Amino acid sequence: MRSALLDLARIKDLMISPVLVDLRNVYRPSDVEAAGFAYSSVGRPNDGEPAEAISSAAE
Numbered sequence: 795m796r797s798a799l800l801d802l803a804r805i806k807d808l809m810i811s812p813v814l815v816d817l818r819n820v821y822r823p824s825d826v827e828a829a830g831f832a833y834s835s836v837g838r839p840n841d842g843e844p845a846e847a848i849s850s851a852a853e
Contacts, residue, residue, distance in 0.1 A: 802829035 806812040816835040
């Protein structure tokens with residue numbers, strides 16, 4: 795799933811504090827931060843690409 799599939803503006807409006815913790819490294823930090831969220835991930839490689847995109851590029 796990519797952040798483009800979510801209505802981040804609507805989700806942000808529904809939240810008291812717009813914080814997204816990405817435990818699966820699905821979202822691009824730049825997309826989420828541009829939508830006004832505080833973003834944190836666990837175990838993400840330094841380039842900020844979703845893990846799926848990195849593994850596909852390595853093949």
